Amino acid sequence: MHTRQIQTDGLTQTILEAGEGPLVLFIHGFPDLGLCWRAQVRALADAGYHAVAPDMRGYGGGEKPGEVEAYSILSLVGDMVDLVRALGATSCVVVGHDWGAPVAWHCALIRPDLFRAVFALSVPFQPRRVQGPPTEGMAVLAKRAGRGEFYINRFQAPDAHEALDADPATTLRKMFYAYDGATPADRQSTGFMPEGVSLLESIADDATLPPWMSEKGFGEYVDALSRGGFKSPLDWYRNVDRNWLLTAPWQDAKVTVPAAFVVGERDPVRHYAGPAEAALKDWAPDLRMQVVVPGAGHWIQQERPDEVNRLLLEFLGGVLGAGQDETTMPVVIPHLEAKFEIQSASGADPLTLTIYQPVSTPSGSFEVVYELSGAMSSRISVFGETEVQALGLAMKVIAADLSGISRRFQLRELDSGRALTAELFGLN
Structure with missing residues (x-):
């Protein structure tokens, strides 16, 4: 202090x-x-x-x-x-x-x-x-x-x-x-x-x-x-x-x-x-x-x-929402924009991609862990909306083929290591 x-x-x-x-x-x-x-x-x-x-x-x-x-x-x-x-x-x-x-x-x-x-x-x-x-x-x-x-x-x-x-x-x-x-x-x-x-x-x-x-x-x-x-x-x-x-x-x-x-x-x-x-x-x-x-x-x-x-x-x-060790919730991450191109040798093999993105939100500093899995043959774009809600920001996943893609990701609090489970929503 x-x-x-x-x-x-x-x-x-x-x-x-x-x-x-x-x-x-x-x-x-x-x-x-x-x-x-x-x-x-x-x-x-x-x-x-x-x-x-x-x-x-x-x-x-x-x-x-x-x-x-x-x-x-x-x-x-x-x-x-x-x-x-x-x-x-x-x-x-x-x-x-x-x-x-x-x-x-x-x-x-x-x-x-x-x-x-x-x-x-x-x-x-x-x-x-x-x-x-x-x-x-x-x-x-x-x-x-x-x-x-x-x-x-x-x-x-x-x-x-x-x-x-x-x-x-x-x-x-x-x-x-x-x-x-x-x-x-x-x-x-x-x-x-x-x-x-x-x-x-x-x-x-x-x-x-x-x-x-x-x-x-x-x-x-x-x-x-x-x-x-x-x-x-x-x-x-x-x-x-x-x-x-x-x-x-x-x-x-x-x-x-x-x-x-x-x-x-x-x-x-x-x-x-x-x-x-x-x-x-x-x-x-x-x-x-x-x-x-x-x-x-x-x-x-x-x-x-x-x-x-x-x-x-x-x-x-x-x-x-503080004081909860694990919960499911929508999270707002202001102005996050990250694009990733996913390819596989055959173009159709199942794969899993994990992305770690440190962010700061009104609720604290977190590391967002995206886990995208499924048969994907085109580009996936993960980006943040600008609208702010109670604990975070709406997210979307856009791809040519969304079959089998996980709708869940984690928030890992940087200071304490506490893991929170969150849901992707607004999925198209």
Whole structure:
């Protein structure tokens, strides 16, 4: 596992990276960093995936444009599109937590061709509200509840970040404490603040670090947010109404790719995202997993890394077909073209020709083993279509005489040697 910078079309991004194989992209939220995914990056690399967790725009090693509008949902999705391309991938599975979950959901909503599945933590997909900009609805909700001001409305103030910047260590300690699953319910954040009381003042001064957060790890957060400040992270929140305007073309659109949602039972976000959680299946019809983890809070991938890793690998196995030692399936191999001329002394003797072709696909690197057998007296052409399907590409065998030609071949995974059986289809 290593950290490096990568130049994309839009900006220079700093990523945490490990492994080879199908790309899985991790998107963090507020006030987080790419390092929050360490346990997942390590586990997925060990399982044969290429795991990448960037410091998002405005955080850590990421670039920090000064304009508020630079942090719109379309800019954030665009960053991920650019990153996938810069990594040399043609598709990926996207994973998001907290603010990273809405970004992940919108990646899948806007570019389902590129983001083939979505795994969201803590924040469900929330469709664009027809009643108007979100901050208006949040203000009405807070007034009806008689609970003061909602934190997202408070973050709209141009100087809201200054109180957080005054003491980054205290800010982070209180935030991690107030949303942790081990914190007593009466000391967790409700998301609402009485008039005249700041977010930090609404959280107990004796807040302690959660048990899963080491002093060293906490120091990395403090260093990053001390250098970069909270202005850019809060600019994500300052775009919620702009996002509402920008996403008008996707009004009533559904997330059609395979999806999963995992949330901690004691996550305070559920207090105000509960309706969206209950309606998730309506807006993500291919929802394959919806899990509430008992006792877990908001920082679920760090509080319960083993459980999140297990669920994520299970989901990936279902989406990508990983974890199966032998199976029969169609496989897409993009832009493969190889022609072979087969002859025999008599022109009619049975023969077998085996061809080994190394290829890279969205599902990993394989060696394709073609075994063609039968009485053949003319040319055989094996080539790939351009259409992409779940695990590979349609193949055709064309010959003057196809009698007796085997319709089966193998995929041999280069790294592990695992053999998969596949079927030729579209045979003419």
